[in-house]
Amino acid sequence: MDDIQVPDYRNPIELLHDCEAILIPEGAKITLEKGMAVFITQALGGSITVNVNGNLARISEQNTTALGMKPPELKQYTSDTENSGLIDDEIIWEQLSTCYDPEIPINIVELGLVYRCDVFYEGTGNRVEIDLTLTAPGCGMGPFLVDDIVSKVRQVPNVSLVDVELVFDPPWSQEMMSEAARLETGLY
Numbered sequence: 268m269d270d271i272q273v274p275d276y277r278n279p280i281e282l283l284h285d286c287e288a289i290l291i292p293e294g295a296k297i298t299l300e301k302g303m304a305v306f307i308t309q310a311l312g313g314s315i316t317v318n319v320n321g322n323l324a325r326i327s328e329q330n331t332t333a334l335g336m337k338p339p340e341l342k343q344y345t346s347d348t349e350n351s352g353l354i355d356d357e358i359i360w361e362q363l364s365t366c367y368d369p370e371i372p373i374n375i376v377e378l379g380l381v382y383r384c385d386v387f388y389e390g391t392g393n394r395v396e397i398d399l400t401l402t403a404p405g406c407g408m409g410p411f412l413v414d415d416i417v418s419k420v421r422q423v424p425n426v427s428l429v430d431v432e433l434v435f436d437p438p439w440s441q442e443m444m445s446e447a448a449r450l451e452t453g454l455y
Contacts, residue, residue, distance in 0.1 A: 279304040280317075286333035288324035291316065291369050294407020297324060299333065312367040312374065313339045314415070325369040325411065342422065354386050354393050354425045362419040363397075369408055373451060375416075378402065379443025382434060392427025395420055399431055400439045409433050 282303045290297050299305065305317040305324075313328035328338050363381055364374045375381055383398035397416060401409050417429045441454045449455040 276307050279306055280334050282333045283335055284333050286326060286330040288317070288319075288326050288330070289369075289408070289411055291323040291325055292403070292406045292408055294409070294411065299324065299326070301333075305334075307334070309367070309369065309372050311372055312365040312415070314367070314369065316369045323370065325408070352393070352425055353388070354395070354423060356384075356386065358423045359384060359386070359395060359420055359426075362423055363416065365419055366412060366415045368402065368412070371402070371452070373444075373448045375399070375412065377445045377448040379445065379448075380412075380439065389427075393425050394428040394430060395423075395426055397429070397431045398434045400434055402439055404435050404438070 282299055282301055282305065284301050286299050288297050288299050289295070299317075299319060303319060305319045307315055308318050308323065309316040315326045315331060315334065317324050317326060317334075326333065331338050360376065363384070364376045366375045367373070368375065368378060368380070371378065380400050380402070381397060382400055383396070385396045387394045387396065397420070399409075399412065399416065401412070413431045413433065416431050420426060420429045441449065444452070444454065446455070
């Protein structure tokens with residue numbers, strides 16, 4: 268999925284209609300009302316993080332029309348394994364790389380939040396199991412990241428079921444970030 272094309276981040280955007288959003292980091296659902304002014308702080312992986320009255324909120328890709336943007340188109344995958352019933356692991360990791368922490372402009376793979384990703388071939392379909400952690404155990408955004416992962420990995424050819432478990436052992440630390448992510452955040 269390509270990143271959303273967004274207007275200038277320095278200028279406020281007036282919402283065109285009411286839309287649901289998720290307050291960051293609490294994870295509480297809120298309604299942003301038509302006419303409210305928001306500033307985009309991040310637009311990656313399909314969702315958009317906005318600053319509204321000094322608070323951060325995540326707007327899902329389904330609600331980007333409130334910002335005057337078209338929802339991103341789903342990427343259509345083709346794979347050599349598509350007709351075999353097998354799963355191309357590279358496509359799974361590509362999809363995971365389109366999932367972003369709403370506060371940090373780095374994908375969950377580069378942040379080191381994905382601890383495990385296994386594929387199980389079963390008679391009823393193919394199951395992908397993923398262990399995911401968060402940068403902070405009390406972050407309310409975990410369920411929304413899980414939903415994002417499930418939605419995106421289900422798009423991979425031959426995936427029937429996606430099971431994501433939030434785990435906190437071992438606890439996440441900066442050392443789990445890729446070198447590129449550490450350089451980008453200045454945490455090297």
